[in-house]
Amino acid sequence: MKKDPSTSVFIFGLCMILWACNDSGADAFIGINWGRLSSQRLIPSMVVDLLLQNDIKNVRIFQQAANVMEAFYDSGIRVSLGLSNTLLDKYTNSSALGGWIDDKIITYEKVMEFGYVTVGSNPFSPKFSDKMYMNVVDVLMKMQTELNNKNRSHIKATIPTYQDVLNLTSSSRPSEVDFRADIKDEMVRYVQFLRDNNAPLMYSLFPIDHVTNNSLDLEFAFIDNNSTYRIKDINATYKNAIELLYDSLHWAMHKAGAGTVKIVIGAIGWPTDSCPGAGVANAERFYRTFLPYIASGRGTPMRPNEKIDVFLNNLADENRMIPELGAYQRHWGIYKFNGEPKFRIDFSGKGRDIFPSVAKGVTQMPNRWCVFNGNFDDPRLVEVLKVMACNASDCSSLEKGGSCEGLSYVDRVSYAFNRYFQSKGQASQSSNEKCDLAGLGKVVTDNPSKEGCEFPVEILSAEYVVEGETFGSAGERLHGWISASMGLLLLLLLWMIV
Ligand SMILES: *[C@@H]1O[C@H](CO)[C@@H](O)[C@H](O)[C@H]1NC(C)=O
Ligand SMILES: *[C@@H]1O[C@H](CO)[C@@H](O)[C@H](O)[C@H]1NC(C)=O
Ligand SMILES: *[C@@H]1O[C@H](CO)[C@@H](O)[C@H](O)[C@H]1NC(C)=O
Ligand SMILES: *[C@@H]1O[C@H](CO)[C@@H](O)[C@H](O)[C@H]1NC(C)=O
Numbered sequence: 375m376k377k378d379p380s381t382s383v384f385i386f387g388l389c390m391i392l393w394a395c396n397d398s399g400a401d402a403f404i405g406i407n408w409g410r411l412s413s414q415r416l417i418p419s420m421v422v423d424l425l426l427q428n429d430i431k432n433v434r435i436f437q438q439a440a441n442v443m444e445a446f447y448d449s450g451i452r453v454s455l456g457l458s459n460t461l462l463d464k465y466t467n468s469s470a471l472g473g474w475i476d477d478k479i480i481t482y483e484k485v486m487e488f489g490y491v492t493v494g495s496n497p498f499s500p501k502f503s504d505k506m507y508m509n510v511v512d513v514l515m516k517m518q519t520e521l522n523n524k525n526r527s528h529i530k531a532t533i534p535t536y537q538d539v540l541n542l543t544s545s546s547r548p549s550e551v552d553f554r555a556d557i558k559d560e561m562v563r564y565v566q567f568l569r570d571n572n573a574p575l576m577y578s579l580f581p582i583d584h585v586t587n588n589s590l591d592l593e594f595a596f597i598d599n600n601s602t603y604r605i606k607d608i609n610a611t612y613k614n615a616i617e618l619l620y621d622s623l624h625w626a627m628h629k630a631g632a633g634t635v636k637i638v639i640g641a642i643g644w645p646t647d648s649c650p651g652a653g654v655a656n657a658e659r660f661y662r663t664f665l666p667y668i669a670s671g672r673g674t675p676m677r678p679n680e681k682i683d684v685f686l687n688n689l690a691d692e693n694r695m696i697p698e699l700g701a702y703q704r705h706w707g708i709y710k711f712n713g714e715p716k717f718r719i720d721f722s723g724k725g726r727d728i729f730p731s732v733a734k735g736v737t738q739m740p741n742r743w744c745v746f747n748g749n750f751d752d753p754r755l756v757e758v759l760k761v762m763a764c765n766a767s768d769c770s771s772l773e774k775g776g777s778c779e780g781l782s783y784v785d786r787v788s789y790a791f792n793r794y795f796q797s798k799g800q801a802s803q804s805s806n807e808k809c810d811l812a813g814l815g816k817v818v819t820d821n822p823s824k825e826g827c828e829f830p831v832e833i834l835s836a837e838y839v840v841e842g843e844t845f846g847s848a849g850e851r852l853h854g855w856i857s858a859s860m861g862l863l864l865l866l867l868l869w870m871i872v
């Protein structure tokens with residue numbers, strides 16, 4: 375009964391081939407968002423290299439600058455891109471949209487792969503911007519129609535949609551959930567169009583927002599089901615906010631006759647600073663259980679065995695994000711802005727206890743910090759802080775729940791001074807003027823960081839950031855630097871510091 379080894383090798387090989395064919399494209403992907411609203415940025419080719427090292431093959435970008443597009447040439451990474459909210463009023467007709475498709479997709483097709491075309495960014499969520507963009511569904515429909523007309527029907531247009539499009543409350547059962555009444559007609563039109571075009575709905579799903587907004591047990595935000603809080607529905611018990619939010623959307627679509635529309639999670643993650651529950655340990659724990667869950671393809675109670683594609687939010691921190699939902703919006707990064715990972719994460723979903731690759735070729739600025747000279751009595755202090763420190767940089771770590779919340783007064787001022795100094799590329803070696811801050815700052819070479827609160831040294835910025843020309847990750851982020859919400863934040867920070 376001796377088996378011919380070559381037969382088993384052949385059978386094994388055949389199985390491998392069949393398995394590989396059967397498997398191709400069937401697995402859920404774990405992609406990432408690359409928002410770039412920061413003062414110091416990694417150069418695009420460095421980021422693409424980082425993605426490749428981590429074997430991340432799907433990415434969302436928020437701006438289609440030529441140098442960003444070029445970095446993806448022949449990388450094999452599938453790029454999703456689209457129109458920001460502020461462009462929705464410009465691209466209202468088919469010919470304008472056709473031109474956009476020619477410029478942004480067809481021109482690059484030979485050297486780049488494209489994923490989804492995103493139309494707007496959480497356009498029905500007033501929290502993300504100053505208004506709602508009610509023409510978004512029309513633009514979406516015209517965009518897909520133009521894609522189809524140009525024989526690009528394999529590219530699907532979708533609207534990134536935040537969880538607040540649902541009329542969900544803290545105690546709602548998913549089966550009771552529907553779209554918010556004020557936008558219901560538009561949402562119904564939208565999801566039926568997706569259904570008819572075999573396109574997915576892109577969902578921005580932030581479990582920490584759900585639990586903090588509704589004052590629920592923070593544990594409920596993690597998928598490891600450690601929470602004792604439960605929501606019992608018709609035929610399922612929800613033990614975590616992720617499945618609850620996912621199935622709530624499913625039910626709303628189901629009621630609109632579009633229960634078969636695929637849901638792609640366009641943004642999900644955990645902030646590491648500046649709100650209660652934020653932090654590196656919780657972020658690590660969140661991904662440690664969430665990514666294997668995605669890789670397992672288990673699906674949710676309403677959609678068992680559904681493979682869920684996700685884009686993690688975000689690659690790195692964005693210190694120029696306008697924090698509509700709170701200061702933590704600047705701390706979604708899995709990486710620090712210098713390309714070092716903040717915590718262990720296995721992007722493959724295998725749950726290994728590993729750090730991801732570090733960005734290569736980053737140049738750190740010299741180890742120099744700017745601190746307050748301690749002269750509290752100087753009447754120029756308030757003016758210095760107001761004008762120079764926090765609106766030109768990022769003091770969000772000083773906020774409630776932030777890693778630097780507990781600093782003494784003098785250290786808070788130093789923190790603000792240092793962020794300003796770093797964001798300005800440190801001072802010229804000769805004059806120190808950037809740290810002078812009306813004579814109240816001094817440069818030090820001993821690291822002033824305190825327990826748990828890092829005083830960062832930034833990287834040499836490889837790109838000049840044109841203000842008002844940048845799009846960030848989870849929300850709509852085209853902003854002039856000085857806006858009303860920024861003014862409020864500034865007042866808040868000032869109030870906290872002084
Ligand atoms: C379409 O939109 C573009 C850009 O907004 C505009 O220049 C053009 O006049 C519009 N065409 C028509 C036919 O409305
Ligand atoms: C799309 O494909 C059809 C059939 O293959 C062809 O007749 C048509 O010209 C193509 N249209 C464009 C815009 O390429
Ligand atoms: C937060 O809760 C309020 C009141 O229940 C609700 O109107 C709002 O949509 C919720 N926001 C989010 C992001 O869940
Ligand atoms: C959501 O809308 C549905 C359908 O109109 C309604 O039955 C349900 O009570 C609403 N839920 C809330 C919390 O308003």
Ligand SMILES: *[C@@H]1O[C@H](CO)[C@@H](O)[C@H](O)[C@H]1NC(C)=O
Pocket residue numbers: 597598599611612613614617663672673674675
């Ligand atoms: C948590 O419970 C849900 C059912 O609500 C189940 O689908 C999921 O797999 C569980 N997660 C873990 C990590 O056991």
Ligand SMILES: *[C@@H]1O[C@H](CO)[C@@H](O)[C@H](O)[C@H]1NC(C)=O
Pocket residue numbers: 593600601
């Ligand atoms: C589970 O929740 C309890 C509190 O309810 C907490 O003390 C414990 O650390 C949690 N377990 C994990 C693994 O985080």
Ligand SMILES: *[C@@H]1O[C@H](CO)[C@@H](O)[C@H](O)[C@H]1NC(C)=O
Pocket residue numbers: 608609675676
């Ligand atoms: C749950 O209940 C709904 C409605 O009664 C039904 O359509 C669905 O198939 C059920 N799901 C499961 C997993 O039993």
Ligand SMILES: *[C@@H]1O[C@H](CO)[C@@H](O)[C@H](O)[C@H]1NC(C)=O
Pocket residue numbers: 760761762765766856861
């Ligand atoms: C800070 O904001 C104020 C207005 O809010 C502006 O006048 C000032 O120029 C800003 N300072 C810097 C350094 O950007």
